[in-house]
Amino acid sequence: MFYRGEKRKGKLLERGFHGFGAKIREEVLKRTTLSVQKILDIGTGSGRNLRLLAGILKDARIFSIDPSLKALESVKGMLKVEYLEENAALVGGVGESLPFKDGSCGLVFSVMSLHHISNIEDVLMEVVRVLKDDGKFIVVDWTPSASKLMNQPPSHFLSVDVFKSTVDSLELSCQIEEFPIWYISEVQKI
Secondary structure (H helix, E strand, O other), X not given: OEEOOEEOOOOOOXXXXXXXXXXXXXXXXXXXXXXXOEEEEEOOOOOHHHHHHHHHOOOOEEEXXXXXXXXXXXXXXXXXXXXXXXXXXXXXXXXXXXXXXXXOEEEEEEEOOHHHOOOXXXXXXXXXXXXXXXXXXXXXXEOHHHHHHHXXXXXXXXXXXXXXXXXXXXXXXXXXXXXXXXXXXXXEEO
């Protein structure tokens, strides 16, 4: 696992986002355009979100990027077992330097990954670069209120205000819905 650019030790867990997994996935799916042909997932992690979308969006090609080759290898095995490897591809790398062509992705999403990244602005600029003009970036992440649940300092998490001001500084359109300890946002080019 990586946190703000530094490799951290720890077991990959699939615990459903501390009990919020079903609601988070429901909100992501509500905002997902089903006709999109190329999708990018930033932060593969345990692969749950990738596997969910690969199972639903059979006509899309879904790429998932993560700096942890161990995580990617684990998810690769799951994709094979679940017969989802045909429309899902795993890529080693980071959100700050996406190995995709300009304007090539109709949908980009990041679920509980941004708080692991040290420079959110760099990731947003890369997403804008690879996103089609009519594309959408769906972001889900913890708020500082999640700090008690996860035994982390509030500074470990990105506040909604900081996220929104970063998006605004790049002159992007942003809709945010807040939940008790997490938020979901749809970011689009203006």
